Amino acid sequence: MAVIKTLDDLKKRQEEMKSRVNLRDKAENPESLVQVKVAMATCGIASGAKEVMEFFVTELDKRSIDAVVTQTGCMGYCFAEPTVEITLPGKEPIVFGYVDAEKADEIIERYIKEGELVDGIIPQNYNTI
Amino acid sequence: MSHYKMHLLVCAGTGCHASESDLVYEMLHDEVERKGLNDDVQVIRTGCFGFCEKGPIVKVLPDNTFYTQVKPDDAREIIDEHVIKGREVERLLYLDPETNEHVIDSKHMGFYKKQLRVALRNCGTIDPENIDESIARDAYMALGKVITEMTPQEAIDLIKRSGLRGRGGAGFPTGLKWEITSKNQSDRKFVVCNADEGDPGAFMDRSILEGDPHSVLEAMAICGYCIGASEGLIYIRAEYPLAIRRLKIAISQARSYGLLGDNILGSDFSFDIKLRYGAGAFVCGEETALINSMEGHRGEPTNKPPFPAEKGYLGKPTCVNNVETFANVPVIVLKGAEWFSSIGTEKSKGTKVFALAGKINNVGLIEVPMGITLREIIYEIGGGVKGGKKFKAVQTGGPSGGCLTEKHLDTPIDYESLMAAGSMMGSGGMIVLDEDDCMVSVAKFYLDFIVEESCGRCAPCRIGSKRLYETLDRITVGKGEQEDIEILKNLGSVIRDTALCGLGQTAPNPVISTLDNFMEEYVEHVHEKKCRSGQCRDLLYYVISEENCTGCMACTRVCPTHAISGERRQPHVINQEVCIKCGACMEKCQFDAISLMKDYPREVQLTTK
The missing domain is CATH 3.40.50.11540 (NADH-ubiquinone oxidoreductase 51kDa subunit)
Known part of the structure; x- marks a missing residue:
């Protein structure tokens, strides 16, 4: 392992290593971050939710958006899989259906970054206890 | 660059280690490998989470799920249900004792709510070997x-x-x-x-x-x-x-x-x-x-x-x-x-780590801002006294410290206030005592420790603490006199003033502070030969109930000191002077006629002499 010779070296090393543990920092305060929940039940996975989740994880990181990507169970909208629920800080969660990589890209660029609503929203028509 | 979607943190502190957390780690690791999740899920051994009461702990990130008392056999279920299907394994979640509901993440547990982790900031978050x-x-x-x-x-x-x-x-x-x-x-x-x-x-x-x-x-x-x-x-x-x-x-x-x-x-x-x-x-x-x-x-x-x-x-x-x-x-x-310096009290800044132990629901390691009250620590973080028993005292500062009682519950904790209350901060041991604990025995326990650990260099500590111990021992076996209490007081202050080092100077603290706060228990031990908590074995009495005794003579035959007398088919009586309290009679009796009493009516004791 390379020797750390200066403070700048140390800071560089820290940057490199941050991605290893920043998930743990984020998990402490999820409500202040963008939360992305990908439905990963059988129906979701069959329609490609795995790839979508992969896309969110890598792309959000690449575009340096602080977000927590988690998986969840079936949301019930099996007809519209893969479904993704996005919660922006301080806003109500919104569920998007038929999400593929292209749609995910649009969601990141337009909804997560700009706050614009995009097509494909599934209105939430039930209450939870 | 790693892009793990999930981190499984397994506590590998000594406490959890002792309850097989190592095996839990191995099993989780193997299971992740078997399911081909190596690139998505990272399993890490971390330091202590502090919640040792319910170890081994496994924390799943990013959703912050907090699993308690995980056994190696649970590994597969965690991977299958939680990691793959995204459903929490409910039976492993922490059960809130008050609401009786499962708590999903640690943020909502009373144990963590009041804590501020500065010295422990990385314990339970990072892999200490990396x-x-x-x-x-x-x-x-x-x-x-x-x-x-x-x-x-x-x-x-x-x-x-x-x-x-x-x-x-x-x-x-x-x-x-x-x-x-x-x-x-x-x-x-x-x-x-x-x-x-x-x-x-x-x-x-x-x-x-x-x-x-x-x-x-x-x-x-x-x-x-x-x-x-x-x-x-x-x-x-x-x-x-x-x-x-x-x-x-x-x-x-x-x-x-x-x-x-x-x-x-x-x-x-x-x-x-x-x-x-x-x-x-x-x-x-x-x-x-x-x-x-x-x-x-x-x-x-x-x-x-x-x-x-x-x-x-x-x-x-x-x-x-x-x-x-x-x-x-x-x-x-x-x-x-x-x-x-914005944290804490005027003279004690920052936080302090305490090891919470004894008769408390949430045994473990906590870090709290200075100035928090004992009540918050015991009832909110600690979850109250075990078994709903009554709180009696908390021993802080180990063998050099003393006891704080109910009247100190609302004192803000810092170096000075603990000192003023007759105890000390010490390194941070906090042992909670309930109504079943005998304060004389507690003092004796610490003195026993001091006698063992005294290095012997100076006489006040070497000889004095031994004498203190012997005096306490006399009191707990029912041979104490009023003058013994005086001896404890005088000897205690002499040792405090003359011993060479901190260990010796503070050695009498457990005695002095229990004398200050629980004099009535000392008096009971000495004068009534009674231990209200029933911990001093020598102050308990085996008594035969006249009502239940059938006079079968079974107990008289097993009594090694022939302390039991009585005719066949007549209720038997135990001579307390001869009884060595071995309990053989109670074990033998088939009619539940023999019981242990905390205070034996003295007049009856006299008639059996």
Whole structure:
């Protein structure tokens, strides 16, 4: 392992290593971050939710958006899989259906970054206890 | 670059380790591998989470799910259900004792709500055997800042301004200690980390070393820079094998990165750390005894002055600080003295780690801001007294401390208030006692410990504590007299005034403080020969109930001292003078006629004589 010779070296090393543990920092305060929940039940996975989740994880990181990507169970909208629920800080969660990589890209660029609503929203028509 | 979607943190502190957390880790790891999830899921062993009561703990991130009492067999279910299907394994979640509902994440657990983790900031979050994870969480950044941006005096002033005081118990201002050592000129100076944690039931230093060793190494280097030392020594007891192993790993990783050794971070400051093992003697937590032990002499204290800051290890100026004190230093450097001094009370700044033990629901390791009340610790964080019993006292400060009672429940905790209440901060052991605990026996327990651990160098401690113990013993077996209470009082104050070191001077504390707060229990033991909590076996009486006794003679035959008399088919009677309380009769009786009584009616006792 390379020797750390200066403070700048140390800071560089820290940057490199941050991605290893920043998930743990984020998990402490999820409500202040963008939360992305990908439905990963059988129906979701069959329609490609795995790839979508992969896309969110890598792309959000690449575009340096602080977000927590988690998986969840079936949301019930099996007809519209893969479904993704996005919660922006301080806003109500919104569920998007038929999400593929292209749609995910649009969601990141337009909804997560700009706050614009995009097509494909599934209105939430039930209450939870 | 890793892109793990999930992190599974498995506690690998000594507590969880003892309940097979190692196996849990292996099983989770194997299961992840078997399911082909290696690229998505990372399984990590971390330091102590503090919630030792319900160990082993497994925390799943990013959703922050907190699983308790996980067994190796549960690994498959966690992977299958939670990791793959995204459903929590409900039966492993923490059950809130008040609402009787499962709590999903640690943020909503009463145990964590009131805590503020500064010294324990990385315990339970990082893999202590991987320096990169520490670096990602700011390890060595403070050292870098101090070396490149500050003069030693500036750094000392920063620590002084923060108000940090020694966490070993006495509460000496850390910055001042550093300043004194820095002003003493010498060719060699030493930084010593006191990891000789000796209080029964205390394990905060161990947990810090096991969970975040780099924070201590970094702080020692900072101290070295400030006082002008290039050698550091950690005095650790050999009974902490896991902490020693992790320290060794941490030291070698830091060396290979050049964060310990010559010319750290391109400066002309060099610093290296070595380990010194102690054999686990309580007195070696005292700094002069510790230094003697490190030099290979007997672990005995010497007179102060000269203080170690002047003449310490090998006769050179030495700065001795406790593990927890060091663990606070890097945060102070990075976040500033003002941030640190905004926490806590007027004279006690920052936070304190306590090891919560005894009759309390949530046994474990907690870190709270100074000034929190005992009530908050016991009822909110600790979850109240076990089994709904009545709270009696809490013992703080270990054998050198004392007992706090109900009337102290709302006192804000800091160095001064504990001292005023007749106890002390100590290293942070906190043992909760309930109505079933006998205060005389508690005092006797600590004195027994002191007698064992007294090094024998000075007479007040060597002989005096032994006499104290004998007197307490007389009282607990029912042979106490009124004058014994006087002996305890007088002897206690003589020892306190004349003993050589801190151990001896504080040795009578458990006795003095229980006398102050629970005199009525002493009086009962002495005059009524009664122990209200039923803990003193010799003050319990086996009594035969006239109603239930059928006169079968079974008990008379097993009684080894022939204490039971009575005719066949007539109720039997136990002669209390002869009875040795072996319990054989109670075991033999088929009619539940024999019971243990806390106070035997005295007049009946007289008639049986």
